[in-house]
Amino acid sequence: xxxxxxxxxxxxxxxxxxxxxxxxxxxxxxxxxxxxxxxxxxxxxxxxxxxxxxxxxxxxxxxxxxxxxxxxxxxxxxxxxxxxxxxxxxxxxxxxxxxxxxxxxxxxxxxxxxxxxxxxxxxxxxxxxxxxxxxxxxxxxxxxxxxxxxxxxxxxxxxxxxxxxxxxxxxxxxxxxxxxxxxxxxxxxxxxxxxxxxxxxxxxxxxxxxxxxxxxxxxxxxxxxxxxxxxxxxxxxxxxxxxxxxxxxxxxxxxxxxxxxxxxxxxxxxxxxxxxxxxxxxxxxxxxxxxxxxxxxxxxxxxxxxxxxxxxxxxxxxxxxxxxxxxxxxxxxxxxxxxxxxxxxxxxxxxxxxxxxxxxxxxxxxxxxxxxxxxxxxxxxxxxxxxxxxxxxxxxxxxxxxxxxxxxxxxxxxxxxxxxxxxxxxxxxxxxxxxxxxxxxxxxxxxxxxxxxxxxxxxxxxxxxxxxxxxxxxxxxxxxxxxxxxxxxxxxxxxxxxxxxxxxxxxxxxxxxxxxxxxxxxxxxxxxxxxxxxxxxxxxxxxxxxxxxxxxxxxxxxxxxxxxxxxxxxxxxxxxxxxx
Amino acid sequence: xxxxxxxxxxxxxxxxxxxxxxxxxxxxxxxxxxxxxxxxxxxxxxxxxxxxxxxxxxxxxxxxxxxxxxxxxxxxxxxxxxxxxxxxxxxxxxxxxxxxxxxxxxxxxxxxxxxxxxxxxxxxxxxxxxxxxxxxxxxxxxxxxxxxxxxxxxxxxxxxxxxxxxxxxxxxxxxxxxxxxxxxxxxxxxxxxxxxxxxxxxxxxxxxxxxxxxxxxxxxxxxxxxxxxxxxxxxxxxxxxxxxxxxxxxxxxxxxxxxxxxxxxxxxxxxxxxxxxxxxxxxxxxxxxxxxxxxxxxxxxxxxxxxxxxxxxxxxxxxxxxx
Numbered sequence: 001x002x003x004x005x006x007x008x009x010x011x012x013x014x015x016x017x018x019x020x021x022x023x024x025x026x027x028x029x030x031x032x033x034x035x036x037x038x039x040x041x042x043x044x045x046x047x048x049x050x051x052x053x054x055x056x057x058x059x060x061x062x063x064x065x066x067x068x069x070x071x072x073x074x075x076x077x078x079x080x081x082x083x084x085x086x087x088x089x090x091x092x093x094x095x096x097x098x099x100x101x102x103x104x105x106x107x108x109x110x111x112x113x114x115x116x117x118x119x120x121x122x123x124x125x126x127x128x129x130x131x132x133x134x135x136x137x138x139x140x141x142x143x144x145x146x147x148x149x150x151x152x153x154x155x156x157x158x159x160x161x162x163x164x165x166x167x168x169x170x171x172x173x174x175x176x177x178x179x180x181x182x183x184x185x186x187x188x189x190x191x192x193x194x195x196x197x198x199x200x201x202x203x204x205x206x207x208x209x210x211x212x213x214x215x216x217x218x219x220x221x222x223x224x225x226x227x228x229x230x231x232x233x234x235x236x237x238x239x240x241x242x243x244x245x246x247x248x249x250x251x252x253x254x255x256x257x258x259x260x261x262x263x264x265x266x267x268x269x270x271x272x273x274x275x276x277x278x279x280x281x282x283x284x285x286x287x288x289x290x291x292x293x294x295x296x297x298x299x300x301x302x303x304x305x306x307x308x309x310x311x312x313x314x315x316x317x318x319x320x321x322x323x324x325x326x327x328x329x330x331x332x333x334x335x336x337x338x339x340x341x342x343x344x345x346x347x348x349x350x351x352x353x354x355x356x357x358x359x360x361x362x363x364x365x366x367x368x369x370x371x372x373x374x375x376x377x378x379x380x381x382x383x384x385x386x387x388x389x390x391x392x393x394x395x396x397x398x399x400x401x402x403x404x405x406x407x408x409x410x411x412x413x414x415x416x417x418x419x420x421x422x423x424x425x426x427x428x429x430x431x432x433x434x435x436x437x438x439x440x441x442x443x444x445x446x447x448x449x450x451x452x453x454x455x456x457x458x459x460x461x462x463x464x465x466x467x468x469x470x471x472x473x474x475x476x477x478x479x480x481x482x483x484x485x486x487x488x489x490x491x492x493x494x495x496x497x498x499x500x501x502x503x504x505x506x507x508x509x510x511x512x513x514x515x516x517x518x519x520x521x522x523x524x525x526x527x528x529x530x531x532x533x534x535x536x537x538x539x540x541x542x543x544x545x546x547x548x549x550x551x552x553x554x555x556x557x558x559x560x561x562x563x564x565x566x567x568x569x570x571x572x573x574x575x576x577x578x579x580x
Numbered sequence: 581x582x583x584x585x586x587x588x589x590x591x592x593x594x595x596x597x598x599x600x601x602x603x604x605x606x607x608x609x610x611x612x613x614x615x616x617x618x619x620x621x622x623x624x625x626x627x628x629x630x631x632x633x634x635x636x637x638x639x640x641x642x643x644x645x646x647x648x649x650x651x652x653x654x655x656x657x658x659x660x661x662x663x664x665x666x667x668x669x670x671x672x673x674x675x676x677x678x679x680x681x682x683x684x685x686x687x688x689x690x691x692x693x694x695x696x697x698x699x700x701x702x703x704x705x706x707x708x709x710x711x712x713x714x715x716x717x718x719x720x721x722x723x724x725x726x727x728x729x730x731x732x733x734x735x736x737x738x739x740x741x742x743x744x745x746x747x748x749x750x751x752x753x754x755x756x757x758x759x760x761x762x763x764x765x766x767x768x769x770x771x772x773x774x775x776x777x778x779x780x781x782x783x784x785x786x787x788x789x790x791x792x793x794x795x796x797x798x799x800x801x802x803x804x805x806x807x808x809x810x811x812x813x814x815x816x817x818x819x820x821x822x823x824x825x826x827x828x829x830x831x832x833x834x835x836x837x838x839x840x841x842x843x844x845x846x847x848x849x850x851x852x853x854x855x856x857x858x859x860x861x862x863x864x865x866x867x868x869x870x871x872x873x874x875x876x877x878x879x880x881x882x883x884x885x886x887x888x889x890x891x892x893x894x895x896x897x898x899x900x901x902x903x
Contacts, residue, residue, distance in 0.1 A: 206803055
């Protein structure tokens, strides 16, 4: 296979127009260059034209949504048999719905969107609530979705792999940093809670605004540098300053021209000063009601997901009395990362209730929506915390492998790093979680579409890895040989699944007997001219290609190519390799 | 009573005059592209020049007389810079169709049926302007780099400690509240080393200068951003509105308080050296600062204000932060 490596160059629009304008062809009335220029001025330059000219457009907006801890992805964006229905090797932890009140199974449904039929996990037959009060099929999200599975990470570990999702090479800018490097927005990059924001790196000293606390009014906090309403500057000073505005601005323009003679590039700082001054004059206003409205919108969506059942998942009576195992501990229903399990009086359907939500998700979507739609930022790194507000009934403590004391009914949290999380609890909680994410995502995308921004935005659903499933019903560990991620963008015009996976855990895998079965283990695919498992180099190059920034790890190619026909795969479509 | 009636009548007449003065006769379409043939344009337009050749052609014809100098924003001002800055605040670069300038035209803002259009003319004009406005930012490198994009070279912008200390030194104790509040506490925007867990040698309480662990990751070289510039402007406004700070700076520069009269060019040079250590202002720079001093004088403000606004512009100029 021919190596698919794109060397991008990035002239600015001005340089680009300069080259075009200085062309001897310029006077021709309807030359291709004239068409090209007209399109550019109208803001509708086709990608193909830019590529034909060897040029590049500005980067797309980048929204990275992290699931720190690494939840299992097989219930949502890691279809195990996407294009070909085939038998998987059963693993007791890998389920998408309940078969009956005592058994669960991995089931997919054939869904056709944009002419592509995919066998998607059962959850995709659900509907999701919309902000207008109605519902839509979750499958509409597939229209603009690229799923990458079968990615093998170089090693195990949370922080290192979280870090590398956006910055696989320490010396290169992170993906969001590369976008910020070419951004013209007031707050080029923003890092929100639950995101791996310590991986941010700019090659041009562009700052990332990091918000570690979303209490209060986070949008106001992010934009606070531009809020001088409470500074207490006297009206007399402001009036006088305004009265000589024209002279001051001219002086600053002259000073900028002089500054760049002695320090090339420093005139850009004056441009930023001018932008800042405009924003200060305009003011950011009182954003409390704006933020409240946005965050309530997303909270309501999550609440409606919590309040409606998922067929085959949260509407099946799972009575614990029927699941007791010889030791008395019901592995399937271990919760709170091994601290307890639900006793015989519990019904698993009660886990999800009106209080159930995902920490930080509504807040982060609200912030991202405001910043992008209003042009304040181009790169938002955000995340989703654990699933909180779970109603845990009849909880027993686990003590030295046996049943400990009775803890009663509790409200609890499920962290994504669900090591000891039981198979049935995992199925229910993660189905809720990803359905809630889907509802928020649909709303976010709809807003971007209304603002004509979806084509110019790439949303990535990250997380350090999927899970390596224990075959015991009793938990799932770090699936560092089964990383998966998915991308959403208006530039992606049909559902695509890439990345090969194995049907069985590979022989060399440590303690492989405990993890037997199909859970998305990476298998080789021909890319960069050789058969190899996909790596974070490939995922980051793919995202970089769609973002129109330099890939941080240029040794690995993008898995897709954006051309005249939209985004098309540069490698074979996903398939499974039988290694049994 | 007659007096009162007269006042009411006079007010009504005045309001009517103003109102009628602000009722344009309709929206005149302008073929800005033809007026400035794209194919013959210079590729080196600044954002302001591009504005002059696009949006300004529309506003200066259709938004008069209100938005010349009666009703803010003054995007039809006869002063191009004023109009440019005003129009910038009414444009959404990320989402051009949602720009106020377009929306106002679409909703017949001028109050006359004839003036309502679909906004396509203005949309085209803004897109044209955007092409240059954005490239101006990108060219210079938002990060303060040279013009080669993708280069790793950076301008060595100083960190928070340098900026804060320099302003405190120049303006004295009255500056401290502003510099510590807006610069010292904004490490993410200013960069520079910080340590959340800094303690004294006796194991006493933390006096770390980072608010959060994440700030320990702040760039050692000061990052370039509009938010940094905004904070500097705000700090400089707060500092220079204070007469004591102005007098302190002048005394530091010249040796005595001479604020009862206008600054000379030599004294402006001395002020300049407070910020730009060891550097001599170019003739052009001195001329620019002098123009500010003269503008203040023309407004018949006190001489102290000439010093004040010269110092304000110096203080909020970003290039002195490149030591």
